[in-house]
Amino acid sequence: MANSNRRELPLSDFIRTLRLAIPRYVLWAISICLVGCGGDGATVSGRIAFDGEPIPEGSITFIYAQDSTLESQVQANIVDGEFVIESLMPGNYNVAVRAMRKTGQVPPEPGSTEIVDRFEQYIPVNYNSRTELTAEIAGDVDNLNFELQSPPIRRGRRR
Known part of the structure; x- marks a missing residue:
């Protein structure tokens, strides 16, 4: 028996969410790397x-x-x-x-x-x-x- 309370996103909404989230995570990861690269001071x-x-x-x-x-x-x-x-x-x-x-x-x-x-x-x-x-x-x-x-x-x- 399937769980009727579970909401599934249509594939287009899922892809849109990924398109918005991935650039944010990439920028976040790059900024963390740059902050950690400050050892030359x-x-x-x-x-x-x-x-x-x-x-x-x-x-x-x-x-x-x-x-x-x-x-x-x-x-x-x-x-x-x-x-x-x-x-x-x-x-x-x-x-x-x-x-x-x-x-x-x-x-x-x-x-x-x-x-x-x-x-x-x-x-x-x-x-x-x-x-x-x-x-x-x-x-x-x-x-x-x-x-x-x-x-x-x-x-x-x-x-």
């Missing part, structure tokens, strides 16, 4: 200090200057003031540095006993969201160092 390493001290932990992001989309960004962790990025393609980059530090604790919310640590981004915005840092990568670099500084303290005018 440079290895870049260096040190990052803030106010003369190595940044204990954070992140460094290289943003391709001609194309700032997410796909053109490469990120690495900063550990004890040092970072390493492998397979960075040659070019000009904007560089963003981010690091968080504990500033205290948040009291528990009503009905909760959990005390939560409070953190702040302590690297100034001119080194991350509005970065002024740049790097030109032409090949392997093993001493790309950044010395970041706190902004000068502004004193108010007295009248």
